[in-house]
Amino acid sequence: MNLKKKHRPGETFIQAFLYFCGIFSIFTTIGIVFEIGKEALLFFGSPGVSLWEFLTGTTWQPQVGEFGVLPLVTSTFITTFFAMLIAIPFGLAIAIYLSEYATIKVKNTIKPILEVLAGIPTVVYGYFALSFMTPILRSIFGADVVDIYNTASAGLVMGILILPLITSMSEDALSAVPRSLREAAVGLGATKLETAVKVVFPAAISGIAAAIIVGISRVVGETMIVALAAGAGPKFTFNPFEGAETMTGHIVRISGGDLSYDSIDYNSLFAIGILLFFITLGLNIISQRIVSRFREVGE
């Protein structure tokens, strides 16, 4: 009998191909960091541009050489704030309702509805913000107070956009809390609310925190809703009823037009892009850390 190793060229070839597929995603990351970073570096290397001015300047007017990213950041912050204003209370309440109160039948009805909500393209949400949310805000607060394009409307609709995400991640975290813990609380004479809020919720807190952070990251990177509803033109304002451009909104508006390569405008987009990339990457890494620590405790 021959137990010697056989040569299997087919196997080796396939293995090599699979290995290439495996590391392909690394190329994507390198591509993002290298290509976008390269353009961003060109931007920072341009005369009259400094990193400090970029991070602290309150005017973004490429025509006159003012490259302060703060107006874009503040409006991103305002939209995120409004999104969370909707998504956190409603998302968590729905998650608690689904995991603690709802019967299986109700749960099996609502979850697909949320999935449908999650599958709708964001451009549709943008349309919704512009044609529904903004008129409502204007009729509530007055048309002279609320601009046609405003960050509040975009933010609120982004809240609806990430509602399914936060709900389903939080619901997963809540459902992962062992039944025995609920029984322990109920067995001690806790009401359903006390069990849900004082025992189950704290036990799932890291999963919920991760859900919220992922939600924030998603909102920060969301483009079409702000592009349609938040307004054009960077504006350093904290008034949510004024129009102001977010980082993503600016990128998509400028790059959608005719833009000549190797201009400072073109490069400046990449500076915003790399900032956006690092913000969302940081948020995602934090949320993954939280989740992996949660798993360790859970086991």
Added chain:
Amino acid sequence: MQLPFIYEINIESTEMTLPQNNSLAIEATNLNIYYGTFRAVKDVSLKIPQNKVTALIGPSGCGKSTLIRSFNRMNELVPGSHLKGEILFRGENIYAQTVDPVEVRRKIGMVFQKPNPFPKSIYENVAWGAKLNGFKSELGYPNMDEWVEQCLRKAALWDEVKDKLDQSGLSLSGGQQQRLCIARTIAIQPEIILMDEPASALDPIATLKIEELMRELVEEYTIIVVTHNMHQAARVSDYTAFLTMDEDRSGVLVEYGQTNQIFTNPRDSRTEGYITGRYG
């Protein structure tokens, strides 16, 4: 010279005596418990005495867990379960419309199969339920610290944890966790403690510790314990109820009596078959 009979014969009598009506903790009458259309427990009537350990034994799926969970309305948490019949606690049917299940569970505490301490500190684990249920420290009553200590002592855990009350309850060993769960239960001052296979997840030594603890607690509380381990029932209980499945897989009560009688001289051939390991 007279024969001085200084030594009394105080060996327990083997006569079968069932609990008397004036010292009952719980009385179940014609209990039927259903999960949807499936009848898990069929026509069980049981009188459980105060300050005794009563064990429910029987093969898997005989409805003993369902039965014990019905004693503090925990079975209601299972969707689709409902119950016919009565369970009297202090003369009141706990399934009456006017009764609040939360109040029932506060009076009839429960310890579960797997130790399930809250992911909180040892101290918080004991204090949480008491705080929830309106524990108040006034002059002449213990304050929370004293009460936690008292409960941990009763659960024979104090000496092991007194220096680390602020550590997580999950840092304890399995047996210690289960005793912490017992301390947590007695902290709300229940009258009855239900134990659903309290030692099945523990090693033999930890198991024996829990059993020993049950013998001590029974002086103050009534204990009802479900166990698939009939030796445990034999060791620990005063009364034993043997349940089995009838032909449509519903749980029925076969025999109920004093433990030594059940284990040395069962009246029913099914009980005999089960305890001698010749079942089915």
Added chain:
Amino acid sequence: MNPINTRETFDNQLSHLSQEVLSLGKMAEIAIRQSMQALQQADRGIARQSIRNDLEINKKRYALENNCVTLIATQQPMGRDVRFLTAILEIITELERIADYAKGVSKVTIRMSEKNSSITIMTHLQEMAEMGLSMLERSLEAFMRRDTESARSIPLDDDQVDHLYNQVAMELTNMVIKDPGTVQTAQYLMWAAHNLERLADRVTNICERVVYVNTGEMLEFDQMEDE
């Protein structure tokens, strides 16, 4: 650091049981003393009392046996505990038989008093009784103290009892040779002596059990002596 003796309840039950065994032993001991007193004083009243007391001893023995069975059935004794409980089943049987010998002696007293036989030789008989009782007391003490050494040494005294028994037999033979009319008395006394000799044998059995409980060895002292 073991805050709970995990089998405290069982241990309490076991020590209670051994106390009861001791008390049964005391009852047997008293029965022997009573019957010897009756024999010595030819007191039929005491003898009858002693016979009635035997019923109590039997009752207690059955209660203890039942207790042992319950503990075996419910407590799953292992190792030393199971040896202890099965040994107790043996020991209480031996003690009950010892009490039966007391009954035998008491019956002798009653028969003799019916015949109005006078008793002439009591010294060695009394010595036998004392010897046997001493062995019984020491064996029970060895049982309570789990004293293997003394349990091994006590059966050696059986030789002395046997020796006294032979002496009594010789004396009774001489008595009958001197006065053939005493043959019935001699028969009775021989019976009493036989009972006392058997008592010592029973004590030997108890000692075997004590050794068994402590060491797990099953030995037969009698046969060792015979070799």
Added chain:
Amino acid sequence: MSKPKLKPLFIDNLKLRNANANRWKIFFQVSTYVGIIFLTLLLLNILNQTFGYVAISSKVDPDSLTKEGVSLEQLSKKELITIIQDNVSAGLLRQLQREMPLEEKSQSEVYDIVVEKVFESEVSATWTLADSLMNKVSIRAEAAEKYPKADLVFYSWVKPHLLSNPQSSNPLNAGVRTAIFGSLWIVLITVIVAFPIGVGSAIYLEEYASNTWFNRIIQTNINNLAGVPSIIYGMLGLAIFVRTLEPITSGAIFGSVDPTTANGRTILSAGLTLALLVLPLIIINAREAIKAVPDSIRQASYGVGATRWQTTWSHVIPGALRGILTGTILAISRAMGETAPLVVIGASTYIVFDPNNIFSKFTVLPIQIYQWTTRPQPEFRNLAAGAIIVLMLILLSMNAIAIYIRNKYRKY
């Protein structure tokens, strides 16, 4: 025990606690319904914009051209062509004939030309569905007053024309045909590129990779890529495919340059960009599916002497196929709905010709919606709502296919 045993004091607080519990339960429940209401509102809003009264004014009154009460739609192609020849200038007619002889066009295309060139119909005003249903009378009055010449018709913006017509500056004629073809071309490229690489990567990670630091980095990296905003992928596509690889993506080195464009803003660039975007999703879904194949099956296969690849090919992939396909379809529907990255890499917004190869310029459905929504004229917003319905129907049917596959294939 050193301390004396004291009995604790419990205050009966149950009523309060129960009241609290009920209040919050209602809050949780109401929140859930609010979530559902959001979805309903979103759909209703779109329907509200898609249907409703429209005031259409025409330079030539359509009634003057119809004979004996036969409506224009019922006329044959020949009759319609006659109308065109009678009513448009000779220059315009020549131009129309140059594109494609009128005789070769279909009846509906000819009809459109009649509407556009002969009547020069325009939308004067639109009303929402809700308005149209509830305030019929006042709308009639308003239309009669403000647009006395216009016809008030109840109009559906979703209509066969919307699917069959290309882009047009007249909302009455504008359609999404080019956009749908653009979406299909792009998705085709996305699948061809992302599916093998994604599944291969998943197989590598689940079946081949050992737990080394490098493989852990790959895994973390994939999870992070899934969270990168889509617009970043757009910028990556812009920098790499559109600019750096322009000779390839524009088709220049293949000699197949589209005369209307000489840059890399082509279907190929868009497809590759979206492939990068959905790759992490495909990998993650495929990994889950592969993970769900029980280990016992692999062991059984190894046990009869199969190699690793034989095991993977004959047992693991068939077992995971269900999940892999479902995940891929969901990833495709994500790609079909993406807008931002394609705007960034420079999708053309006004294209009237169907794309015919991978080096064509392109537009896609979501971009069409985006563009129409940003138009100042309100009627384009109604058109966008109609396009949204088309897009949502496409995505819903893809989801239905995914569900069908999920149910059809056997499961381990």
